[in-house]
Amino acid sequence: MIFNGLRGVGKTVLLNQLADSAREDGWIVAKVEADASGSRMPFRNQVAQSLNVSLRQVQGKGRKSSRVKAALRTFKSFSLKAAPDGTLSVGIEFDADRGRADTGSLQADLTDLALDLGGAAIELDCGVALFIDEMQHLNAEELAAICQTCHEAGQQNMPFFVIGAGLPNLPGVLAGARSYAERLFRYVTIGALSPIEAAAALTRPAEQEGVEWTKEATAMVLDAASGYPYFLQEFGSAAWDTATDSPIDSEDAAEGIRVGKARLDDGFFRSRWERAAPAERDYMTAMAVDGDAHSQSGEVARRLGKLPTQLGPVRARLIAKGLVYAPEHGMIAFTVPGMTAFIARQPNGEPASS
Ligand SMILES: Nc1ncnc2c1ncn2[C@@H]1O[C@H](COP(=O)(O)OP(=O)(O)OP(=O)(O)O)[C@@H](O)[C@H]1O
Ligand SMILES: [Mg+2]
The missing domain is CATH 3.40.50 (Rossmann fold)
Structure with missing residues:
Protein backbone atom coordinates (compact mmCIF):
# COMPACT_ATOMS: atom_id res chain seq x y z
CA MET A 1 0.00 0.00 0.00
CA ILE A 190 -4.01 11.42 2.00
CA GLY A 191 -5.56 14.85 1.71
CA ALA A 192 -7.42 17.31 3.86
CA LEU A 193 -9.58 15.97 6.69
CA SER A 194 -13.35 16.13 6.31
CA PRO A 195 -15.06 18.70 8.60
CA ILE A 196 -16.23 15.87 10.91
CA GLU A 197 -12.72 14.41 11.15
CA ALA A 198 -11.15 17.84 11.62
CA ALA A 199 -13.61 18.67 14.39
CA ALA A 200 -12.80 15.37 16.09
CA ALA A 201 -9.04 16.05 15.87
CA LEU A 202 -9.70 19.33 17.67
CA THR A 203 -12.31 18.44 20.25
CA ARG A 204 -11.50 14.85 21.26
CA PRO A 205 -8.08 15.42 22.81
CA ALA A 206 -9.58 18.38 24.74
CA GLU A 207 -12.52 16.26 25.84
CA GLN A 208 -10.11 13.75 27.35
CA GLU A 209 -8.84 16.59 29.54
CA GLY A 210 -12.39 17.61 30.48
CA VAL A 211 -12.39 20.70 28.22
CA GLU A 212 -15.02 21.56 25.62
CA TRP A 213 -14.97 23.69 22.48
CA THR A 214 -18.01 25.85 21.59
CA LYS A 215 -19.56 25.21 18.16
CA GLU A 216 -18.49 28.68 16.94
CA ALA A 217 -14.89 28.26 18.10
CA THR A 218 -14.64 24.84 16.42
CA ALA A 219 -16.07 26.23 13.18
CA MET A 220 -13.59 29.13 13.18
CA VAL A 221 -10.54 26.89 13.52
CA LEU A 222 -11.90 24.41 10.98
CA ASP A 223 -12.38 27.24 8.53
CA ALA A 224 -8.89 28.66 9.07
CA ALA A 225 -7.17 25.28 8.77
CA SER A 226 -9.09 24.03 5.69
CA GLY A 227 -8.82 20.47 7.00
CA TYR A 228 -5.03 20.50 6.96
CA PRO A 229 -3.81 18.46 9.97
CA TYR A 230 -0.68 20.45 10.67
CA PHE A 231 -2.59 23.76 10.74
CA LEU A 232 -5.30 22.26 12.97
CA GLN A 233 -2.51 21.25 15.33
CA GLU A 234 -1.02 24.78 15.42
CA PHE A 235 -4.31 26.69 15.73
CA GLY A 236 -5.75 24.18 18.19
CA SER A 237 -2.66 24.30 20.35
CA ALA A 238 -2.58 28.12 20.40
CA ALA A 239 -6.32 28.33 21.22
CA TRP A 240 -5.77 25.86 24.05
CA ASP A 241 -2.95 27.98 25.45
CA THR A 242 -5.09 31.14 25.20
CA ALA A 243 -8.18 29.76 26.93
CA THR A 244 -8.28 30.17 30.70
CA ASP A 245 -11.29 27.90 31.25
CA SER A 246 -13.73 25.56 29.53
CA PRO A 247 -15.31 25.90 27.02
CA ILE A 248 -12.80 27.25 24.51
CA ASP A 249 -14.86 30.06 22.93
CA SER A 250 -14.71 32.17 19.76
CA GLU A 251 -12.42 34.78 21.36
CA ASP A 252 -9.93 32.05 22.28
CA ALA A 253 -10.23 30.63 18.77
CA ALA A 254 -9.63 34.03 17.13
CA GLU A 255 -6.52 34.60 19.23
CA GLY A 256 -5.40 30.99 18.63
CA ILE A 257 -5.68 31.42 14.88
CA ARG A 258 -3.80 34.75 15.02
CA VAL A 259 -0.97 33.30 17.12
CA GLY A 260 -0.95 30.06 15.11
CA LYS A 261 -0.65 31.92 11.82
CA ALA A 262 2.19 34.04 13.15
CA ARG A 263 3.91 30.86 14.34
CA LEU A 264 3.51 29.24 10.93
CA ASP A 265 4.92 32.34 9.24
CA ASP A 266 7.89 32.46 11.60
CA GLY A 267 8.61 28.75 11.54
CA PHE A 268 6.91 26.44 9.07
CA PHE A 269 6.92 28.80 6.07
CA ARG A 270 9.93 30.95 6.90
CA SER A 271 12.23 27.98 7.51
CA ARG A 272 11.34 26.75 4.03
CA TRP A 273 11.87 30.16 2.51
CA GLU A 274 15.23 30.57 4.22
CA ARG A 275 16.41 27.16 3.09
CA ALA A 276 16.23 28.51 -0.46
CA ALA A 277 19.06 30.45 -2.13
CA PRO A 278 18.18 33.73 -3.91
CA ALA A 279 17.80 32.12 -7.36
CA GLU A 280 15.60 29.44 -5.80
CA ARG A 281 13.42 32.11 -4.17
CA ASP A 282 13.03 33.81 -7.53
CA TYR A 283 11.88 30.51 -8.94
CA MET A 284 9.31 30.02 -6.16
CA THR A 285 8.11 33.60 -6.52
CA ALA A 286 7.55 32.97 -10.24
CA MET A 287 5.62 29.81 -9.35
CA ALA A 288 3.47 31.70 -6.85
CA VAL A 289 1.77 33.56 -9.73
CA ASP A 290 -0.28 30.37 -10.23
CA GLY A 291 -1.68 30.47 -6.69
CA ASP A 292 -2.23 27.03 -5.21
CA ALA A 293 -2.54 25.46 -8.68
CA HIS A 294 0.38 23.55 -10.17
CA SER A 295 2.78 25.46 -12.44
CA GLN A 296 4.27 24.51 -15.78
CA SER A 297 8.07 24.50 -15.56
CA GLY A 298 8.29 26.05 -19.04
CA GLU A 299 5.98 28.87 -18.04
CA VAL A 300 7.93 29.55 -14.83
CA ALA A 301 11.11 29.81 -16.90
CA ARG A 302 9.41 32.19 -19.33
CA ARG A 303 8.33 34.43 -16.44
CA LEU A 304 11.97 34.62 -15.38
CA GLY A 305 13.12 35.29 -18.95
CA LYS A 306 15.11 32.05 -19.06
CA LEU A 307 15.04 28.77 -20.94
CA PRO A 308 13.69 25.77 -18.98
CA THR A 309 17.06 24.01 -19.39
CA GLN A 310 18.85 26.97 -17.77
CA LEU A 311 16.62 26.61 -14.71
CA GLY A 312 16.95 22.83 -14.51
CA PRO A 313 19.58 22.93 -11.74
CA VAL A 314 17.58 25.44 -9.64
CA ARG A 315 14.47 23.30 -10.00
CA ALA A 316 16.43 20.16 -9.07
CA ARG A 317 17.86 21.83 -5.94
CA LEU A 318 14.40 22.93 -4.83
CA ILE A 319 13.13 19.37 -5.26
CA ALA A 320 16.11 17.97 -3.32
CA LYS A 321 15.36 20.44 -0.52
CA GLY A 322 11.78 19.14 -0.41
CA LEU A 323 10.27 22.57 -1.13
CA VAL A 324 8.69 21.67 -4.45
CA TYR A 325 7.90 18.45 -6.32
CA ALA A 326 7.00 17.46 -9.85
CA PRO A 327 3.37 16.25 -9.79
CA GLU A 328 3.78 15.14 -13.40
CA HIS A 329 6.22 15.61 -16.24
CA GLY A 330 6.88 19.28 -16.96
CA MET A 331 4.90 20.47 -13.94
CA ILE A 332 6.02 21.85 -10.60
CA ALA A 333 4.15 22.47 -7.32
CA PHE A 334 4.76 23.43 -3.70
CA THR A 335 4.92 20.61 -1.14
CA VAL A 336 2.88 22.51 1.47
CA PRO A 337 -0.47 24.29 1.18
CA GLY A 338 -0.41 28.04 1.71
CA MET A 339 3.17 28.64 0.53
CA THR A 340 1.92 30.91 -2.25
CA ALA A 341 0.05 33.13 0.19
CA PHE A 342 3.14 33.30 2.41
CA ILE A 343 5.29 34.42 -0.52
CA ALA A 344 2.68 37.03 -1.44
CA ARG A 345 2.87 38.40 2.13
CA GLN A 346 6.61 39.05 1.82
CA PRO A 347 7.44 42.67 0.92
CA ASN A 348 8.54 42.56 -2.75
CA GLY A 349 8.54 38.80 -2.45
CA GLU A 350 11.46 39.01 -0.04
CA PRO A 351 11.23 38.35 3.70
CA ALA A 352 12.09 41.30 5.93
CA SER A 353 14.70 39.35 7.87
CA SER A 354 17.00 38.52 4.94
N1 LIG B 1 -4.48 11.59 13.09
C1 LIG B 1 -3.94 12.68 13.62
N2 LIG B 1 -4.34 13.14 14.82
C2 LIG B 1 -3.81 14.24 15.35
N3 LIG B 1 -2.86 15.00 14.75
C3 LIG B 1 -2.43 14.61 13.58
C4 LIG B 1 -2.93 13.43 12.94
N4 LIG B 1 -2.32 13.31 11.75
C5 LIG B 1 -1.46 14.34 11.67
N5 LIG B 1 -1.52 15.13 12.75
C6 LIG B 1 -0.78 16.38 12.98
O1 LIG B 1 -0.20 16.78 11.76
C7 LIG B 1 1.22 16.86 11.87
C8 LIG B 1 1.82 16.38 10.60
O2 LIG B 1 1.67 14.98 10.51
P1 LIG B 1 2.79 14.10 9.83
O3 LIG B 1 4.14 14.50 10.31
O4 LIG B 1 2.39 12.68 9.99
O5 LIG B 1 2.63 14.55 8.32
P2 LIG B 1 3.37 14.01 7.05
O6 LIG B 1 2.32 13.84 6.02
O7 LIG B 1 4.22 12.85 7.38
O8 LIG B 1 4.27 15.25 6.64
P3 LIG B 1 5.72 15.27 5.94
O9 LIG B 1 5.44 15.06 4.48
O10 LIG B 1 6.23 16.64 6.25
O11 LIG B 1 6.56 14.20 6.55
C9 LIG B 1 1.56 16.03 13.08
O12 LIG B 1 2.69 16.52 13.73
C10 LIG B 1 0.36 16.21 13.95
O13 LIG B 1 0.48 17.44 14.63
MG1 LIG C 1 6.23 12.50 7.28
Whole structure:
Protein backbone atom coordinates (compact mmCIF):
# COMPACT_ATOMS: atom_id res chain seq x y z
CA MET A 1 0.00 0.00 0.00
CA ILE A 2 1.26 3.47 -0.85
CA PHE A 3 0.15 6.65 0.92
CA ASN A 4 0.84 9.87 -0.90
CA GLY A 5 0.10 13.45 0.01
CA LEU A 6 1.52 16.88 0.69
CA ARG A 7 3.72 17.68 3.69
CA GLY A 8 1.95 17.75 7.04
CA VAL A 9 -1.17 15.77 6.12
CA GLY A 10 -0.41 12.97 8.57
CA LYS A 11 1.37 10.31 6.50
CA THR A 12 4.05 9.62 9.11
CA VAL A 13 1.52 9.59 11.95
CA LEU A 14 -0.50 7.03 9.99
CA LEU A 15 2.54 4.90 9.16
CA ASN A 16 3.64 4.83 12.80
CA GLN A 17 0.15 3.88 13.89
CA LEU A 18 0.04 0.98 11.44
CA ALA A 19 3.52 -0.17 12.44
CA ASP A 20 2.51 -0.14 16.11
CA SER A 21 -0.62 -2.18 15.34
CA ALA A 22 1.41 -4.72 13.36
CA ARG A 23 3.95 -5.03 16.20
CA GLU A 24 1.18 -5.47 18.75
CA ASP A 25 -0.19 -8.31 16.63
CA GLY A 26 3.23 -9.97 16.72
CA TRP A 27 4.17 -9.28 13.09
CA ILE A 28 7.73 -9.10 11.84
CA VAL A 29 8.10 -5.35 11.30
CA ALA A 30 10.76 -3.05 9.88
CA LYS A 31 10.43 0.71 9.48
CA VAL A 32 12.88 2.85 7.55
CA GLU A 33 12.97 6.43 6.34
CA ALA A 34 14.64 7.63 3.17
CA ASP A 35 15.86 11.18 2.74
CA ALA A 36 17.22 13.38 0.02
CA SER A 37 20.48 14.32 1.70
CA GLY A 38 22.33 11.22 0.53
CA SER A 39 23.89 10.96 3.98
CA ARG A 40 21.63 8.17 5.15
CA MET A 41 22.76 4.55 5.50
CA PRO A 42 22.33 2.37 2.42
CA PHE A 43 18.81 0.94 2.17
CA ARG A 44 20.07 -2.60 2.82
CA ASN A 45 21.63 -1.49 6.11
CA GLN A 46 18.51 0.38 7.16
CA VAL A 47 16.35 -2.67 6.54
CA ALA A 48 18.77 -4.98 8.36
CA GLN A 49 19.06 -2.68 11.36
CA SER A 50 15.33 -2.25 11.69
CA LEU A 51 14.52 -5.94 11.20
CA ASN A 52 17.08 -7.03 13.76
CA VAL A 53 14.97 -5.96 16.73
CA SER A 54 11.87 -7.67 15.42
CA LEU A 55 13.71 -10.87 14.54
CA ARG A 56 15.33 -11.26 17.94
CA GLN A 57 11.81 -11.58 19.34
CA VAL A 58 10.89 -14.08 16.62
CA GLN A 59 13.98 -16.08 17.49
CA GLY A 60 12.57 -16.67 20.96
CA LYS A 61 9.16 -17.74 19.66
CA GLY A 62 10.08 -19.95 16.74
CA ARG A 63 13.16 -21.87 17.86
CA LYS A 64 11.72 -25.23 16.82
CA SER A 65 10.43 -24.24 13.41
CA SER A 66 12.68 -25.05 10.47
CA ARG A 67 11.21 -22.19 8.40
CA VAL A 68 11.90 -19.70 11.16
CA LYS A 69 15.46 -20.95 11.45
CA ALA A 70 15.87 -20.71 7.68
CA ALA A 71 14.59 -17.13 7.74
CA LEU A 72 17.00 -16.16 10.52
CA ARG A 73 19.93 -17.65 8.58
CA THR A 74 18.89 -15.75 5.46
CA PHE A 75 18.56 -12.57 7.50
CA LYS A 76 22.04 -13.16 8.87
CA SER A 77 23.60 -13.40 5.42
CA PHE A 78 21.58 -10.40 4.21
CA SER A 79 22.84 -8.28 7.10
CA LEU A 80 26.43 -9.56 6.95
CA LYS A 81 26.52 -8.37 3.33
CA ALA A 82 25.51 -4.93 4.65
CA ALA A 83 27.89 -4.98 7.63
CA PRO A 84 30.55 -7.73 7.48
CA ASP A 85 31.55 -6.93 11.08
CA GLY A 86 28.22 -8.37 12.24
CA THR A 87 26.95 -5.17 13.87
CA LEU A 88 23.58 -5.50 12.09
CA SER A 89 22.99 -9.11 13.06
CA VAL A 90 23.78 -8.83 16.76
CA GLY A 91 21.81 -11.34 18.81
CA ILE A 92 20.90 -13.62 15.90
CA GLU A 93 22.32 -16.96 16.98
CA PHE A 94 22.15 -18.85 13.69
CA ASP A 95 24.89 -19.07 11.08
CA ALA A 96 24.49 -17.24 7.81
CA ASP A 97 23.04 -19.24 4.95
CA ARG A 98 25.70 -19.05 2.25
CA GLY A 99 23.98 -18.66 -1.10
CA ARG A 100 20.87 -16.98 0.28
CA ALA A 101 20.47 -13.17 0.19
CA ASP A 102 24.21 -12.63 -0.20
CA THR A 103 24.77 -11.95 -3.90
CA GLY A 104 25.24 -8.23 -3.29
CA SER A 105 22.42 -7.42 -5.70
CA LEU A 106 19.74 -5.69 -3.65
CA GLN A 107 17.00 -6.98 -5.91
CA ALA A 108 17.99 -10.63 -5.61
CA ASP A 109 18.83 -10.46 -1.92
CA LEU A 110 15.74 -8.56 -0.80
CA THR A 111 13.59 -11.07 -2.67
CA ASP A 112 15.31 -14.00 -0.91
CA LEU A 113 14.86 -12.29 2.42
CA ALA A 114 11.19 -11.45 1.86
CA LEU A 115 10.33 -14.98 0.72
CA ASP A 116 12.07 -16.61 3.67
CA LEU A 117 10.63 -14.17 6.19
CA GLY A 118 7.23 -14.77 4.62
CA GLY A 119 7.68 -18.49 5.13
CA ALA A 120 8.56 -17.96 8.77
CA ALA A 121 5.55 -15.67 9.18
CA ILE A 122 3.20 -18.36 7.84
CA GLU A 123 4.59 -20.73 10.44
CA LEU A 124 4.15 -18.12 13.17
CA ASP A 125 0.69 -17.18 11.92
CA CYS A 126 1.59 -13.53 11.35
CA GLY A 127 2.85 -11.35 8.51
CA VAL A 128 5.90 -9.32 7.50
CA ALA A 129 5.56 -5.57 7.04
CA LEU A 130 8.20 -3.20 5.72
CA PHE A 131 7.25 0.45 6.32
CA ILE A 132 9.08 3.05 4.24
CA ASP A 133 8.63 6.77 4.94
CA GLU A 134 9.69 9.48 2.44
CA MET A 135 9.80 6.69 -0.12
CA GLN A 136 10.09 9.08 -3.08
CA HIS A 137 13.71 9.65 -2.05
CA LEU A 138 14.80 6.05 -2.68
CA ASN A 139 16.89 5.63 -5.82
CA ALA A 140 15.82 3.74 -8.94
CA GLU A 141 17.70 0.58 -7.98
CA GLU A 142 16.11 0.48 -4.52
CA LEU A 143 12.61 1.10 -5.87
CA ALA A 144 13.04 -1.55 -8.55
CA ALA A 145 14.21 -4.02 -5.91
CA ILE A 146 11.14 -3.32 -3.78
CA CYS A 147 8.76 -3.73 -6.72
CA GLN A 148 10.44 -6.96 -7.80
CA THR A 149 10.31 -8.31 -4.23
CA CYS A 150 6.62 -7.49 -3.78
CA HIS A 151 5.84 -8.98 -7.17
CA GLU A 152 7.66 -12.21 -6.34
CA ALA A 153 6.19 -12.45 -2.83
CA GLY A 154 2.71 -11.91 -4.28
CA GLN A 155 3.24 -14.66 -6.88
CA GLN A 156 4.24 -17.06 -4.13
CA ASN A 157 1.41 -16.01 -1.81
CA MET A 158 3.78 -14.91 0.90
CA PRO A 159 2.43 -12.59 3.61
CA PHE A 160 5.01 -9.90 2.86
CA PHE A 161 3.80 -6.30 2.64
CA VAL A 162 5.39 -2.97 1.84
CA ILE A 163 3.62 0.11 3.17
CA GLY A 164 5.17 3.27 1.80
CA ALA A 165 4.50 6.96 2.30
CA GLY A 166 5.69 9.95 0.33
CA LEU A 167 4.89 13.09 -1.59
CA PRO A 168 2.25 13.11 -4.34
CA ASN A 169 4.90 12.27 -6.94
CA LEU A 170 5.56 8.86 -5.35
CA PRO A 171 3.17 6.84 -7.57
CA GLY A 172 4.89 8.33 -10.63
CA VAL A 173 8.35 7.63 -9.24
CA LEU A 174 7.38 4.00 -8.63
CA ALA A 175 5.89 3.63 -12.10
CA GLY A 176 9.16 4.97 -13.49
CA ALA A 177 11.10 2.27 -11.62
CA ARG A 178 8.83 -0.60 -12.76
CA SER A 179 5.92 -0.11 -15.13
CA TYR A 180 3.87 -2.79 -13.36
CA ALA A 181 4.10 -0.83 -10.08
CA GLU A 182 0.72 0.68 -10.99
CA ARG A 183 -0.95 -2.68 -10.47
CA LEU A 184 1.31 -3.85 -7.67
CA PHE A 185 0.26 -1.44 -4.93
CA ARG A 186 -2.93 -0.03 -3.57
CA TYR A 187 -2.55 3.77 -3.77
CA VAL A 188 -4.20 5.95 -1.18
CA THR A 189 -4.05 9.72 -1.39
CA ILE A 190 -4.01 11.42 2.00
CA GLY A 191 -5.56 14.85 1.71
CA ALA A 192 -7.42 17.31 3.86
CA LEU A 193 -9.58 15.97 6.69
CA SER A 194 -13.35 16.13 6.31
CA PRO A 195 -15.06 18.70 8.60
CA ILE A 196 -16.23 15.87 10.91
CA GLU A 197 -12.72 14.41 11.15
CA ALA A 198 -11.15 17.84 11.62
CA ALA A 199 -13.61 18.67 14.39
CA ALA A 200 -12.80 15.37 16.09
CA ALA A 201 -9.04 16.05 15.87
CA LEU A 202 -9.70 19.33 17.67
CA THR A 203 -12.31 18.44 20.25
CA ARG A 204 -11.50 14.85 21.26
CA PRO A 205 -8.08 15.42 22.81
CA ALA A 206 -9.58 18.38 24.74
CA GLU A 207 -12.52 16.26 25.84
CA GLN A 208 -10.11 13.75 27.35
CA GLU A 209 -8.84 16.59 29.54
CA GLY A 210 -12.39 17.61 30.48
CA VAL A 211 -12.39 20.70 28.22
CA GLU A 212 -15.02 21.56 25.62
CA TRP A 213 -14.97 23.69 22.48
CA THR A 214 -18.01 25.85 21.59
CA LYS A 215 -19.56 25.21 18.16
CA GLU A 216 -18.49 28.68 16.94
CA ALA A 217 -14.89 28.26 18.10
CA THR A 218 -14.64 24.84 16.42
CA ALA A 219 -16.07 26.23 13.18
CA MET A 220 -13.59 29.13 13.18
CA VAL A 221 -10.54 26.89 13.52
CA LEU A 222 -11.90 24.41 10.98
CA ASP A 223 -12.38 27.24 8.53
CA ALA A 224 -8.89 28.66 9.07
CA ALA A 225 -7.17 25.28 8.77
CA SER A 226 -9.09 24.03 5.69
CA GLY A 227 -8.82 20.47 7.00
CA TYR A 228 -5.03 20.50 6.96
CA PRO A 229 -3.81 18.46 9.97
CA TYR A 230 -0.68 20.45 10.67
CA PHE A 231 -2.59 23.76 10.74
CA LEU A 232 -5.30 22.26 12.97
CA GLN A 233 -2.51 21.25 15.33
CA GLU A 234 -1.02 24.78 15.42
CA PHE A 235 -4.31 26.69 15.73
CA GLY A 236 -5.75 24.18 18.19
CA SER A 237 -2.66 24.30 20.35
CA ALA A 238 -2.58 28.12 20.40
CA ALA A 239 -6.32 28.33 21.22
CA TRP A 240 -5.77 25.86 24.05
CA ASP A 241 -2.95 27.98 25.45
CA THR A 242 -5.09 31.14 25.20
CA ALA A 243 -8.18 29.76 26.93
CA THR A 244 -8.28 30.17 30.70
CA ASP A 245 -11.29 27.90 31.25
CA SER A 246 -13.73 25.56 29.53
CA PRO A 247 -15.31 25.90 27.02
CA ILE A 248 -12.80 27.25 24.51
CA ASP A 249 -14.86 30.06 22.93
CA SER A 250 -14.71 32.17 19.76
CA GLU A 251 -12.42 34.78 21.36
CA ASP A 252 -9.93 32.05 22.28
CA ALA A 253 -10.23 30.63 18.77
CA ALA A 254 -9.63 34.03 17.13
CA GLU A 255 -6.52 34.60 19.23
CA GLY A 256 -5.40 30.99 18.63
CA ILE A 257 -5.68 31.42 14.88
CA ARG A 258 -3.80 34.75 15.02
CA VAL A 259 -0.97 33.30 17.12
CA GLY A 260 -0.95 30.06 15.11
CA LYS A 261 -0.65 31.92 11.82
CA ALA A 262 2.19 34.04 13.15
CA ARG A 263 3.91 30.86 14.34
CA LEU A 264 3.51 29.24 10.93
CA ASP A 265 4.92 32.34 9.24
CA ASP A 266 7.89 32.46 11.60
CA GLY A 267 8.61 28.75 11.54
CA PHE A 268 6.91 26.44 9.07
CA PHE A 269 6.92 28.80 6.07
CA ARG A 270 9.93 30.95 6.90
CA SER A 271 12.23 27.98 7.51
CA ARG A 272 11.34 26.75 4.03
CA TRP A 273 11.87 30.16 2.51
CA GLU A 274 15.23 30.57 4.22
CA ARG A 275 16.41 27.16 3.09
CA ALA A 276 16.23 28.51 -0.46
CA ALA A 277 19.06 30.45 -2.13
CA PRO A 278 18.18 33.73 -3.91
CA ALA A 279 17.80 32.12 -7.36
CA GLU A 280 15.60 29.44 -5.80
CA ARG A 281 13.42 32.11 -4.17
CA ASP A 282 13.03 33.81 -7.53
CA TYR A 283 11.88 30.51 -8.94
CA MET A 284 9.31 30.02 -6.16
CA THR A 285 8.11 33.60 -6.52
CA ALA A 286 7.55 32.97 -10.24
CA MET A 287 5.62 29.81 -9.35
CA ALA A 288 3.47 31.70 -6.85
CA VAL A 289 1.77 33.56 -9.73
CA ASP A 290 -0.28 30.37 -10.23
CA GLY A 291 -1.68 30.47 -6.69
CA ASP A 292 -2.23 27.03 -5.21
CA ALA A 293 -2.54 25.46 -8.68
CA HIS A 294 0.38 23.55 -10.17
CA SER A 295 2.78 25.46 -12.44
CA GLN A 296 4.27 24.51 -15.78
CA SER A 297 8.07 24.50 -15.56
CA GLY A 298 8.29 26.05 -19.04
CA GLU A 299 5.98 28.87 -18.04
CA VAL A 300 7.93 29.55 -14.83
CA ALA A 301 11.11 29.81 -16.90
CA ARG A 302 9.41 32.19 -19.33
CA ARG A 303 8.33 34.43 -16.44
CA LEU A 304 11.97 34.62 -15.38
CA GLY A 305 13.12 35.29 -18.95
CA LYS A 306 15.11 32.05 -19.06
CA LEU A 307 15.04 28.77 -20.94
CA PRO A 308 13.69 25.77 -18.98
CA THR A 309 17.06 24.01 -19.39
CA GLN A 310 18.85 26.97 -17.77
CA LEU A 311 16.62 26.61 -14.71
CA GLY A 312 16.95 22.83 -14.51
CA PRO A 313 19.58 22.93 -11.74
CA VAL A 314 17.58 25.44 -9.64
CA ARG A 315 14.47 23.30 -10.00
CA ALA A 316 16.43 20.16 -9.07
CA ARG A 317 17.86 21.83 -5.94
CA LEU A 318 14.40 22.93 -4.83
CA ILE A 319 13.13 19.37 -5.26
CA ALA A 320 16.11 17.97 -3.32
CA LYS A 321 15.36 20.44 -0.52
CA GLY A 322 11.78 19.14 -0.41
CA LEU A 323 10.27 22.57 -1.13
CA VAL A 324 8.69 21.67 -4.45
CA TYR A 325 7.90 18.45 -6.32
CA ALA A 326 7.00 17.46 -9.85
CA PRO A 327 3.37 16.25 -9.79
CA GLU A 328 3.78 15.14 -13.40
CA HIS A 329 6.22 15.61 -16.24
CA GLY A 330 6.88 19.28 -16.96
CA MET A 331 4.90 20.47 -13.94
CA ILE A 332 6.02 21.85 -10.60
CA ALA A 333 4.15 22.47 -7.32
CA PHE A 334 4.76 23.43 -3.70
CA THR A 335 4.92 20.61 -1.14
CA VAL A 336 2.88 22.51 1.47
CA PRO A 337 -0.47 24.29 1.18
CA GLY A 338 -0.41 28.04 1.71
CA MET A 339 3.17 28.64 0.53
CA THR A 340 1.92 30.91 -2.25
CA ALA A 341 0.05 33.13 0.19
CA PHE A 342 3.14 33.30 2.41
CA ILE A 343 5.29 34.42 -0.52
CA ALA A 344 2.68 37.03 -1.44
CA ARG A 345 2.87 38.40 2.13
CA GLN A 346 6.61 39.05 1.82
CA PRO A 347 7.44 42.67 0.92
CA ASN A 348 8.54 42.56 -2.75
CA GLY A 349 8.54 38.80 -2.45
CA GLU A 350 11.46 39.01 -0.04
CA PRO A 351 11.23 38.35 3.70
CA ALA A 352 12.09 41.30 5.93
CA SER A 353 14.70 39.35 7.87
CA SER A 354 17.00 38.52 4.94
N1 LIG B 1 -4.48 11.59 13.09
C1 LIG B 1 -3.94 12.68 13.62
N2 LIG B 1 -4.34 13.14 14.82
C2 LIG B 1 -3.81 14.24 15.35
N3 LIG B 1 -2.86 15.00 14.75
C3 LIG B 1 -2.43 14.61 13.58
C4 LIG B 1 -2.93 13.43 12.94
N4 LIG B 1 -2.32 13.31 11.75
C5 LIG B 1 -1.46 14.34 11.67
N5 LIG B 1 -1.52 15.13 12.75
C6 LIG B 1 -0.78 16.38 12.98
O1 LIG B 1 -0.20 16.78 11.76
C7 LIG B 1 1.22 16.86 11.87
C8 LIG B 1 1.82 16.38 10.60
O2 LIG B 1 1.67 14.98 10.51
P1 LIG B 1 2.79 14.10 9.83
O3 LIG B 1 4.14 14.50 10.31
O4 LIG B 1 2.39 12.68 9.99
O5 LIG B 1 2.63 14.55 8.32
P2 LIG B 1 3.37 14.01 7.05
O6 LIG B 1 2.32 13.84 6.02
O7 LIG B 1 4.22 12.85 7.38
O8 LIG B 1 4.27 15.25 6.64
P3 LIG B 1 5.72 15.27 5.94
O9 LIG B 1 5.44 15.06 4.48
O10 LIG B 1 6.23 16.64 6.25
O11 LIG B 1 6.56 14.20 6.55
C9 LIG B 1 1.56 16.03 13.08
O12 LIG B 1 2.69 16.52 13.73
C10 LIG B 1 0.36 16.21 13.95
O13 LIG B 1 0.48 17.44 14.63
MG1 LIG C 1 6.23 12.50 7.28
